[in-house]
Amino acid sequence: xxxxxxxxxxxxxxxxxxxxxxxxxxxxxxxxxxxxxxxxxxxxxxxxxxxxxxxxxxxxxxxxxxxxxxxxxxxxxxxxxxxxxxxxxxxxxxxxxxxxxxxxxxxxxxxxxxxxxxxxxxxxxxxxxxxxxxxxxxxxxxxxxxxxxxxxxxxxxxxxxxxxxxxxxxxxxxxxxxxxxxxxxxxxxxxxxxxxxxxxxxxxxxxxxxxxxxxxxxxxxxxxxxxxxxxxxxxxxxxxxxxxxxxxxxxxxxxxxxxxxx
Amino acid sequence: xxxxxxxxxxxxxxxxxxxxxxxxxxxxxxxxxxxxxxxxxxxxxxxxxxxxxxxxxxxxxxxxxxxxxxxxxxxxxxxxxxxxxxxxxxxxxxxxxxxxxxxxxxxxxxxxxxxxxxxxxxxxxxxxxxxxxxxxxxxxxxxxxxxxxxxxxxxxxxxxxxxxxxxxxxxxxxxxxxxxxxxxxxxxxxxxxxxxxxxxxxxxxxxxxxxxxxxxxxxxxxxxxxxxxxxxxxxxxxxxxxxxxxxxxxxxxxxxxxxxxx
Numbered sequence: 001x002x003x004x005x006x007x008x009x010x011x012x013x014x015x016x017x018x019x020x021x022x023x024x025x026x027x028x029x030x031x032x033x034x035x036x037x038x039x040x041x042x043x044x045x046x047x048x049x050x051x052x053x054x055x056x057x058x059x060x061x062x063x064x065x066x067x068x069x070x071x072x073x074x075x076x077x078x079x080x081x082x083x084x085x086x087x088x089x090x091x092x093x094x095x096x097x098x099x100x101x102x103x104x105x106x107x108x109x110x111x112x113x114x115x116x117x118x119x120x121x122x123x124x125x126x127x128x129x130x131x132x133x134x135x136x137x138x139x140x141x142x143x144x145x146x147x148x149x150x151x152x153x154x155x156x157x158x159x160x161x162x163x164x165x166x167x168x169x170x171x172x173x174x175x176x177x178x179x180x181x182x183x184x185x186x187x188x189x190x191x192x193x194x195x196x197x198x199x200x201x202x203x204x205x206x207x208x209x210x211x212x213x214x215x216x217x218x219x220x221x222x223x224x225x226x227x228x229x230x231x232x233x234x235x236x237x238x239x240x241x242x243x244x245x246x247x248x249x250x251x252x253x254x255x256x257x258x259x260x261x262x
Numbered sequence: 263x264x265x266x267x268x269x270x271x272x273x274x275x276x277x278x279x280x281x282x283x284x285x286x287x288x289x290x291x292x293x294x295x296x297x298x299x300x301x302x303x304x305x306x307x308x309x310x311x312x313x314x315x316x317x318x319x320x321x322x323x324x325x326x327x328x329x330x331x332x333x334x335x336x337x338x339x340x341x342x343x344x345x346x347x348x349x350x351x352x353x354x355x356x357x358x359x360x361x362x363x364x365x366x367x368x369x370x371x372x373x374x375x376x377x378x379x380x381x382x383x384x385x386x387x388x389x390x391x392x393x394x395x396x397x398x399x400x401x402x403x404x405x406x407x408x409x410x411x412x413x414x415x416x417x418x419x420x421x422x423x424x425x426x427x428x429x430x431x432x433x434x435x436x437x438x439x440x441x442x443x444x445x446x447x448x449x450x451x452x453x454x455x456x457x458x459x460x461x462x463x464x465x466x467x468x469x470x471x472x473x474x475x476x477x478x479x480x481x482x483x484x485x486x487x488x489x490x491x492x493x494x495x496x497x498x499x500x501x502x503x504x505x506x507x508x509x510x511x512x513x514x515x516x517x518x519x520x521x522x523x524x
Contacts, residue, residue: 066388067353070354070355070388074343074346074356081339093329093332097363100359114364114376116366120398124398
């Protein structure tokens with residue numbers, strides 16, 4: 001499961017955790033009692049502003065970025081600590097796993113990943129908690145690994161049954177619901193349909209008209225192709241993450257491979 | 263360099279960091295400007311009480327320990343965050359590296375270690391900061407990896423020039439200075455001499471008469487045998503860590519291989 005930075009931090013504020021949301025979500029995870037479970041969270045107001053300020057995503061260009069990498073990573077560790085603390089408070093055996101300690105990217109894509117501690121943690125009944133992080137990159141020196149890339153890659157490597165993406169909107173829309181009143185939520189979409197949507201957007205030379213969701217969704221495609229369905233739900237609304245974890249009917253968008261793809 | 267838990271936390275208190283000492287030590291590290299440098303710290307009042315309460319060191323015996331493992335690791339992460347924050351405040355590009363993410367032990371000894379992120383961090387000018395941690399164990403489920411074992415192992419694997427051990431005593435004594443007024447500080451000792459001392463203690467069936475220091479020192483022997491000298495200094499006294507990093511004359515105990523050993 002991925003919890004978006006927009007859910008667990010206060011939007012447009014720097015280094016402001018949304019502790020109320022974090023605690024509520026920890027409660028929903030406890031109540032759902034789903035195992036094995038891996039949680040990945042985003043950066044929101046913690047990671048993004050620092051990473052942007054120092055241009056970490058673009059790789060190493062000059063020595064002034066070195067402190068920026070340290071600060072970005074430490075900001076993410078600070079947010080991660082709050083999330084894990086909340087889970088432990090709910091008696092969930094959560095264990096922080098630091099992405100930059102186990103992953104090296106190559107041009108921003110996961111290249112090396114040490115999976116053994118993660119596999120063993122799951123076997124023993126722990127809930128590993130990872131996050132989008134500033135990571136080392138074999139070609140660029142360092143880069144940013146998004147929580148979305150991480151969750152898709154983990155799902156494939158560990159052969160997950162299901163991916164849940166908790167964000168601050170209800171799911172994928174036919175248009176941006178913030179500007180187009182005719183926008184409709186898409187409850188179910190297959191990969192061929194998703195590719196059609198992507199194509200239409202690219203043809204129109206529009207920046208992601210679906211309200212920023214399509215960019216996220218594209219990271220998930222590889223995992224969906226692998227046969228792992230992904231459900232996008234609004235994690236700012238109480239009960240949605242619980243329902244998604246329990247595989248109950250929930251408002252959102254489910255992405256599945258669909259019949260036509262091998 | 264290893265910084266003992268007794269130096270960076272308040273003794274006999276639970277979860278009480280010694281922030282004054284942490285900040286002073288961060289300043290000494292900045293002033294010394296030694297690179298490459300790896301810092302390992304101990305647990306003191308953070309890791310030890312929780313680990314002991316749940317019997318983490320003895321390995322997995324029953325499910326009630328699972329929360330204890332989570333809590334021990336999270337307590338260490340909390341202390342580590344304070345150390346790294348203090349280093350970053352001094353403009354040292356410190357990066358936390360979580361031992362349990364990269365190390366699996368076998369019967370309590372380091373068995374698997376993913377070294378690539380650590381090597382690359384050093385190459386790029388970062389100061390990795392590790393710690394004694396609750397780790398997964400291939401035979402026992404989990405165990406405790408001491409900062410002392412970790413620092414010796416890292417020194418060998420990464421071919422260090424020198425190990426510095428910062429503790430709350432001046433070094434290795436001929437007897438326990440807290441109870442024996444005739445105890446003398448040993449400024450320099452070779453491995454054969456150290457083994458003689460160890461033998462004498464074992465013969466007398468005494469628990470570590472040197473004031474708890476011999477146990478620590480035994481972890482370092484492998485690294486010293488490998489040709490890496492280790493200097494023990496009192497890190498609670500201002501300036502000692504700076505001097506040790508700069509290789510200046512400092513009160514303490516230096517352990518070297520000595521001529522007779524291959």
